[in-house]
Amino acid sequence: MVTKLLWLYLLNGKTTDNLIEQEKEITDNPNRREHDMLLSVGEQITISKVCMCLKELDYDAVSLLGWQVPIITNNIYGNARIECIGNKRIQQELKNNNIVVIAGFQGVTEDGEITTLGRGGSDTTAVAIAAAIKATRCDIYTDVNGIYSADPKIVKDVKKIDSISYDEMLELSSLGAKVLHNRCVEIGKKYNLPICVKSTFEKDSIGTILKENDVILKSRIAGIAKDDNISKITLIRKENSNIKIDNVFKLLSENDISVDTIVHNFDDQIIKDISFTVSKDNLNKVLEVLNSNLEKLYLQKILTNEKLSKISIVGIGMVSNPEICSNIFEILYENNINIYTISTSETKISILVNKDISENILNRIHEKLINI
Amino acid sequence: MVTKLLWLYLLNGKTTDNLIEQEKEITDNPNRREHDMLLSVGEQITISKVCMCLKELDYDAVSLLGWQVPIITNNIYGNARIECIGNKRIQQELKNNNIVVIAGFQGVTEDGEITTLGRGGSDTTAVAIAAAIKATRCDIYTDVNGIYSADPKIVKDVKKIDSISYDEMLELSSLGAKVLHNRCVEIGKKYNLPICVKSTFEKDSIGTILKENDVILKSRIAGIAKDDNISKITLIRKENSNIKIDNVFKLLSENDISVDTIVHNFDDQIIKDISFTVSKDNLNKVLEVLNSNLEKLYLQKILTNEKLSKISIVGIGMVSNPEICSNIFEILYENNINIYTISTSETKISILVNKDISENILNRIHEKLINI
Numbered sequence: 195m196v197t198k199l200l201w202l203y204l205l206n207g208k209t210t211d212n213l214i215e216q217e218k219e220i221t222d223n224p225n226r227r228e229h230d231m232l233l234s235v236g237e238q239i240t241i242s243k244v245c246m247c248l249k250e251l252d253y254d255a256v257s258l259l260g261w262q263v264p265i266i267t268n269n270i271y272g273n274a275r276i277e278c279i280g281n282k283r284i285q286q287e288l289k290n291n292n293i294v295v296i297a298g299f300q301g302v303t304e305d306g307e308i309t310t311l312g313r314g315g316s317d318t319t320a321v322a323i324a325a326a327i328k329a330t331r332c333d334i335y336t337d338v339n340g341i342y343s344a345d346p347k348i349v350k351d352v353k354k355i356d357s358i359s360y361d362e363m364l365e366l367s368s369l370g371a372k373v374l375h376n377r378c379v380e381i382g383k384k385y386n387l388p389i390c391v392k393s394t395f396e397k398d399s400i401g402t403i404l405k406e407n408d409v410i411l412k413s414r415i416a417g418i419a420k421d422d423n424i425s426k427i428t429l430i431r432k433e434n435s436n437i438k439i440d441n442v443f444k445l446l447s448e449n450d451i452s453v454d455t456i457v458h459n460f461d462d463q464i465i466k467d468i469s470f471t472v473s474k475d476n477l478n479k480v481l482e483v484l485n486s487n488l489e490k491l492y493l494q495k496i497l498t499n500e501k502l503s504k505i506s507i508v509g510i511g512m513v514s515n516p517e518i519c520s521n522i523f524e525i526l527y528e529n530n531i532n533i534y535t536i537s538t539s540e541t542k543i544s545i546l547v548n549k550d551i552s553e554n555i556l557n558r559i560h561e562k563l564i565n566i
Numbered sequence: 567m568v569t570k571l572l573w574l575y576l577l578n579g580k581t582t583d584n585l586i587e588q589e590k591e592i593t594d595n596p597n598r599r600e601h602d603m604l605l606s607v608g609e610q611i612t613i614s615k616v617c618m619c620l621k622e623l624d625y626d627a628v629s630l631l632g633w634q635v636p637i638i639t640n641n642i643y644g645n646a647r648i649e650c651i652g653n654k655r656i657q658q659e660l661k662n663n664n665i666v667v668i669a670g671f672q673g674v675t676e677d678g679e680i681t682t683l684g685r686g687g688s689d690t691t692a693v694a695i696a697a698a699i700k701a702t703r704c705d706i707y708t709d710v711n712g713i714y715s716a717d718p719k720i721v722k723d724v725k726k727i728d729s730i731s732y733d734e735m736l737e738l739s740s741l742g743a744k745v746l747h748n749r750c751v752e753i754g755k756k757y758n759l760p761i762c763v764k765s766t767f768e769k770d771s772i773g774t775i776l777k778e779n780d781v782i783l784k785s786r787i788a789g790i791a792k793d794d795n796i797s798k799i800t801l802i803r804k805e806n807s808n809i810k811i812d813n814v815f816k817l818l819s820e821n822d823i824s825v826d827t828i829v830h831n832f833d834d835q836i837i838k839d840i841s842f843t844v845s846k847d848n849l850n851k852v853l854e855v856l857n858s859n860l861e862k863l864y865l866q867k868i869l870t871n872e873k874l875s876k877i878s879i880v881g882i883g884m885v886s887n888p889e890i891c892s893n894i895f896e897i898l899y900e901n902n903i904n905i906y907t908i909s910t911s912e913t914k915i916s917i918l919v920n921k922d923i924s925e926n927i928l929n930r931i932h933e934k935l936i937n938i
Contacts, residue, residue, distance in 0.1 A: 213611065220618045228621075231614035231629050235607045239585065242603035246592045249600075257603050261633070262678055306634055 226271035267301035274309035314375020340402035415509035503552035598643035639673035646681035686747020712774035875924035
């Protein structure tokens with residue numbers, strides 16, 4: 195039966211891929227509402243089949259769709275945000291001793307329209323529901339055995355992290371650790387709900403627990419992440435004028451574009467220009483928005499660089515620990531590495547480097563800072 | 567684009583077959599609620615894709631699921647009955663000049679559970695919605711060009727019926743004409759809503775219109791139907807007692823089993839026994855219910871015959887027209903045919919005959935009565 199469940203899991207992925215392919219045969223630019231109507235089907239198939247499996251094993255179970263819970267979201271189709279979750283139906287089903295199997299990745303607007311949550315939506319649903327029913331913990335079963343100090347596909351000798359704070363995880367997940375989505379960790383943090391990430395495939399997997407910081411006096415590094423899915427954008431000002439920086443970011447925010455690692459830089463001897471990174475998926479949208487407002491923003495032109503990777507060293511007390519910083523710079527110096535941008539905060543130090551050397555750098559930093 | 571739409575139509579059938587196959591891999595006896603949760607997916611995929619196609623053709627369109635309309639049903643999963651339909655949302659979408667594409671075959675209970683309507687559910691949805699929004703007519707596009715005087719697969723030289731009354735259609739559809747489901751015709755009759763059955767595949771198909779009887783003075787035959795999906799059940803009484811006939815039918819009705827063509831018969835010299843036909847799908851359920859109540863109902867045993875077909879001649883003023891009756895009996899007599907049961911009503915004459923000769927008989931009756 196476990197085999198059957200795994201098979202279901204794989205099948206759902208296939209179903210969704212299949213639906214997207216069918217959609218592509220009809221249109222390259224599907225209506226967002228209809229797209230969500232179509233894609234929400236994948237989890238609906240899965241939850242009903244999981245319940246059938248559970249009943250075969252003699253467990254009482256009931257499946258619930260997003261609108262049946264209800265999981266209320268805003269109306270940003272394809273990337274909706276959970277606004278609130280009703281817990282009455284779930285509590286009632288639990289009271290009746292049912293295992294409640296809820297469709298993730300989907301919700302419903304207040305007007306009764308089906309939405310999907312976009313990337314990481316399934317995990318986010320799980321954590322939000324756990325918070326709504328005041329669960330003591332949310333366990334997320336995934337394909338890895340927890341959070342690691344770096345991506346095991348890139349770095350040798352990675353260490354599994356037994357416990358990590360929400361803030362550290364936020365930095366790691368937003369920077370490419372790919373295990374948990376930011377929104378999901380944010381909800382855990384907001385409701386102080388411990389989240390345990392475990393492997394579906396290993397029995398007695400202990401995994402990694404995310405929870406509020408224990409009081410830690412000394413700084414420590416939790417992990418190192420690399421993100422290739424970034425584009426660096428540099429705005430060149432019009433001669434003898436200042437870029438309307440506040441307007442730039444207002445415009446981007448109005449278009450739902452998140453900006454990361456904003457720095458003034460001095461490339462090409464031009465000063466007072468500004469650089470920032472965005473997710474590669476958003477690059478076209480950014481260029482479209484800014485190019486149609488060049489005059490208004492006092493911009494001369496826009497440069498892009500897509501051949502960069504961002505490496506982020508995440509931990510507690512990063513900036514206040516001179517040893518960590520000096521170690522990082524030592525590695526960069528020893529290896530004669532050209533850094534494009536460096537940004538620091540209380541919980542991370544990020545550097546932008548050429549993509550082709552990024553794996554090498556990640557390994558060296560990991561070796562020096564984690565495996566001591 | 568028309569090709570694409572047809573392809574979608576075919577794909578939906580394939581999707582549902584596929585889901586049923588996946589279900590069978592999990593269980594032979596799926597929970598009814600979860601079964602409906604799973605199967606309602608088929609039309610959800612179709613409506614979203616149809617809307618995408620319409621938008622590609624520059625029409626405004628919006629898809630609606632059963633619960634979004636809402637189409638309220640009772641809670642008989644797999645065979646739910648529409649109880650009422652809200653027309654507010656549909657009217658609002660029509661006002662906004664949207665083509666409204668509604669998922670058929672599905673509804674929602676008052677408690678918010680997804681149901682499917684069972685056989686003929688898609689057509690029934692269409693007619694019920696047309697009634698709810700007070701449409702002047704409901705057009706049903708199907709794979710045939712209308713209602714015929716008999717099944718063209720069995721009878722040569724069938725005639726297309728241009729116009730037929732609800733009552734005639736009810737007799738024809740319940741007896742195997744398979745074009746429209748009874749429930750769908752009943753709703754049309756109740757709300758006096760003309761229903762037009764047309765071909766999806768023929769341009770300018772005129773089809774058949776179902777509507778209230780015009781005043782017809784002379785009798786006429788509308789069509790002849792054959793139903794192989796029947797089982798004849800004969801109840802043999804206990805010696806020296808009378809079968810509790812009223813209790814038998816009460817029990818069957820409590821178990822949602824429709825009974826047809828009830829007659830006392832005199833097979834095997836035993837009198838005061840009773841025969842009736844049920845849909846073959848219900849045979850096991852009938853036997854289960856009755857066998858567990860043999861004593862209480864004063865039954866000695868139950869005989870079944872599954873090798874019969876029912877041929878029904880449907881029209882207006884059937885019984886009051888001696889010519890029709892005499893013609894039918896002449897054919898049966900000439901061909902030396904053993905009739906198991908005959909039943910008559912104002913709108914039909916039904917005979918039960920051996921299945922292996924039923925096609926032959928159907929052809930002869932059609933030839934004599936329709937093609938004059």
